[in-house]
Amino acid sequence: MQRELFPTSPNKGEQARRKLLLAALKKVGEKGYENASVREIADDAGQNVASIAYYFGNKEKLYAAVLEGIGVYLAGIFSGLAEETRAKLESGTLDPQSATNVMKQLLRTLLGQQLEGGEFDKIRLVMIREQSSPSESFDLLYKKTLKPLHELFTNVLGVATGEDPASTITILRGHALFGQVLAFTVARTTILRRLGVKKLTRDHLATIGDIIDEHLDIICPGLKGAIP
Known part of the structure; x- marks a missing residue:
């Protein structure tokens, strides 16, 4: 069975959190940590920028x-x-x-x-x-x-x-x-x-x-x- 990155429950909030993790993974991989902006990460995850602070506190804690x-x-x-x-x-x-x-x-x-x-x-x-x-x-x-x-x-x-x-x-x-x-x-x-x-x-x-x-x-x- 294929293991999943950032496994989570069907809970809507947990799903939003996982989308941010996957988006951060993608953007940092593409551009590097310093060049990947919170705006780009949030947009890629289909979330607003404030969601990063809500779920993680800041970009550093998200990464x-x-x-x-x-x-x-x-x-x-x-x-x-x-x-x-x-x-x-x-x-x-x-x-x-x-x-x-x-x-x-x-x-x-x-x-x-x-x-x-x-x-x-x-x-x-x-x-x-x-x-x-x-x-x-x-x-x-x-x-x-x-x-x-x-x-x-x-x-x-x-x-x-x-x-x-x-x-x-x-x-x-x-x-x-x-x-x-x-x-x-x-x-x-x-x-x-x-x-x-x-x-x-x-x-x-x-x-x-x-x-x-x-x-x-x-x-x-x-x-x-x-x-x-």
């Missing part, structure tokens, strides 16, 4: 709510697998091959969000902006969602390779492995031009997933054998 919502959405994508994996890590029942398989699942889960038109596509530009020029609200997204997911991945990577999961090299290696998927978000236009297509299809994503699986099958056992 903070946007990032919090993105964090909830991303955490939800990985929730089941993340909980199961953390339990195995705590009990010490995750072996190197199983750890490699978990990383494949985590990366394929993220890869599965790359189809255009989905919910992830709505957050793509804001995520890129926050990485290149983080706002004051970035910590809301980082501390609650990005850091825990990154730590989970490096902990699993540590089991797969035998490296210290808290070491600089494992953190960097984990980030590099994540980058195999994120490249299709950050540099999407380049790969579309190289492939001569207008968008990535499910067949493309399946092929990319197979390639990433191959990389992990080569990298993880190779590192495991190389560690004294």
Whole structure:
């Protein structure tokens, strides 16, 4: 089932609030936080400007709510697998091959969000902006969602390779492995031009997933054998 950004009840007020969140997400993604005016956001949401103050207080708090919502959405994508994996890590029942398989699942889960038109596509530009020029609200997204997911991945990577999961090299290696998927978000236009297509299809994503699986099958056992 496709998860929804900023899920809410049918309540009219809650629906208006969600429209403002989606409009802010869209306008900040297109123009950046500083250039996206409250007037544009309100107009795109079909609301009056005063509604932003009513529901959020000000533009800064509205954008903070946007990032919090993105964090909830991303955490939800990985929730089941993340909980199961953390339990195995705590009990010490995750072996190197199983750890490699978990990383494949985590990366394929993220890869599965790359189809255009989905919910992830709505957050793509804001995520890129926050990485290149983080706002004051970035910590809301980082501390609650990005850091825990990154730590989970490096902990699993540590089991797969035998490296210290808290070491600089494992953190960097984990980030590099994540980058195999994120490249299709950050540099999407380049790969579309190289492939001569207008968008990535499910067949493309399946092929990319197979390639990433191959990389992990080569990298993880190779590192495991190389560690004294």
